[in-house]
Amino acid sequence: MLSLPQTAEYALRAVNFIADTPDGRPRRVAEISAAIKVPSNYLSKTLHQLALAGVLRSTRGPAGGFQLAIPAERLTLAEVITPFLPVTGRPCVLGRARCNDTTPCAAHHLWKPVGQQLEAFFAATTIAELGR
Amino acid sequence: MLSLPQTAEYALRAVNFIADTPDGRPRRVAEISAAIKVPSNYLSKTLHQLALAGVLRSTRGPAGGFQLAIPAERLTLAEVITPFLPVTGRPCVLGRARCNDTTPCAAHHLWKPVGQQLEAFFAATTIAELGR
DNA sequence: CCTATTTATCATATGGACATGATAAATATA
């Protein structure tokens, strides 16, 4: 029905995989890419963006790779996907530029609670809560 | 956070506008386009697709235009947007190809109720319930 | 300090959603 951008899904899969590393040692792009089935060269850039966003920490050179920069228990899904959502992310189902409580679209009153629940899901769910 | 394809939003706006026509007379593309602020030539094709989907009825020639093919009280948002959703519409937040109760992704158990509520919203809400 | 290993970055390609403009086909009505 509604779906996340491909890249945001990649990010979630990657972070979830990284979070599941014994003693949190760094994971190489090649490892992650193979594990979650995402093109490695593209994933490389996605992981870099997550590092810029402060979600991951990157280390170059031998034994380098990507680690969580935030403990899985405090890292929310929202933090992971936000860098990959369109800047023009509309909160309005009808796609109206301005839609809020004071100038609502035709569907605002019906959509609001559903949309809020959706946002709450991403904002409240942590990586630690995911399975494997 | 998540959003519908642009074209699906156009479709909802258009159908909502058409539904709001006194005695259900046909509405011309030009009228609709002006009212809901959508490029008319593009809208034309979108409306045509809705006609093919059985949501609208089209009439050519003078006094022609588009009308609802289904009473607003029985026309759901899902029926309006479905023709414009990607065929590969994933029900899985992590974007996994196969994700269901028996072979769930890492987020399946957490996402399921939220996703269901989302689907229920579109499946249960009718055009008649929208405001203006 | 050299070398292997790893991320960072640059250059470029591609497919599809979104859009524009023009022409064809249907039809009401005078």
Place this chain on the structure above:
DNA sequence: TATATTTATCATGTCCATATGATAAATAGG
């Protein structure tokens, strides 16, 4: 039956998410 009006369809263009491939920069360890 001619004409104006309206949708249907065709041809084409643009932009961005997604992706590929190659090279540069950093760093650990011998």
